[in-house]
Amino acid sequence: MSSVAVIDYGMGNLHSIAKALQHADSSVAVRISADADVILAADRVVFPGVGAMRDCMQALNETGLAETIKTVAASKPLLGICLGMQAMLSDSEEGGITRCLNLFDGHVKRFAEGLADTEGNRLKIPHMGWNQVHYKPHPLWFNIPQDSRFYFVHSYYAAPDDAEVTVATSNYPQAFSCALAKNNIFAVQFHPEKSQTVGLQLLQNFLHWDGAL
Template identity: 50%
Template sequence: MASIGVIDYGMGNLHSLGKSLERVAGSQRIEISYDPEKLLKCDRLVLPGVGGVLACMNELRRLELNDLVIEASRKVPMLGVCLGMQVMLDHSNENGGVDALGLFPGKVVRFPDPPADAVERLKVPHMGWNRVRQNRPHPVWNRVPDDSWFYFVHSYHAQPDRPEHVLGVTDYVTSFASAVARDNIVAFQFHPEKSQAAGLQLLANFAEWNGQA
């Protein structure tokens, strides 16, 4: 039986993400685990995450999951969610600066504070529903309308070095990359498991994706 592994390092919304995957994954088994041997046997992997990048990287290293993510990213379709997307870049400015997994060239930066004279004082963190403009075609966008609404909670956002890696863009204080993809990796800043029909469709598309754009 095919399986989707959800990497459990103690900092993800595992219950709701696992349940959402179970709803859309058909006959595939959902394996939530911190065991590298079990995870490496899965046909697809999901790297979730909430919280700060320093704690995330510390836990991934402590559990010897950072090397697993890097190794598996060369072999199977992989999905990053929220903080799981941010740690896929080279470096984050959060927590005084933290080197991350380096799966995408680029860095993660904090949203700029809105100007004092701004007509609309947008708050940081960016929390709530916002639209995602699809930057280019990709199998995970199948049956997901452009400019669909997704649920966000974050104070930092990705700045990929390579424009071709940007899969979706969202406006909040500035325009930022809310989805990235390359080869067999795709990642979202928003939470698909909290994003109703559009989010479930994205997860369903990932569950069917063979890792080719």
């Protein structure tokens, strides 16, 4: 039986992601944990998160989980979700400039205020709701139709330096990176655990992924 650890560092509700992982594959042992030993012993690791980046990085640094995540990133399949994805960049504009984990070179920026859609309607921040995800080939998109809609809620977005790491984009109104990948790391801005069938498929793909391309 394979196992997946969901990193608990006090940022947001982990029950949804744990339930969705269990639903995606009932044979997998799902563990919500703040314990580095448990996390490092799991076959795969999910790094979720909602809330503010400064609190997130502070919690990761104080608990030592920042180092744990870096160890996981160098050794086994790792899935970052929402704030977890953003924390993988070099730094974030949120809360002044917050230094992040630097698993991907690049920055996290805020959507500009006062943007409008093609009909001139104000684009709201947070970007909240179901948006289309246009992807490049990667094993984690298996069985997911191109341009499927996933559920987003965020005010900041990742801007990686290396265009090659972007494996999917969405438009709001310009294209932004909504999925990043490098070796055994995969990260998404949207919430697969709240994205119905396609979200569960992505989680199932992750649970069956060996970290290779």
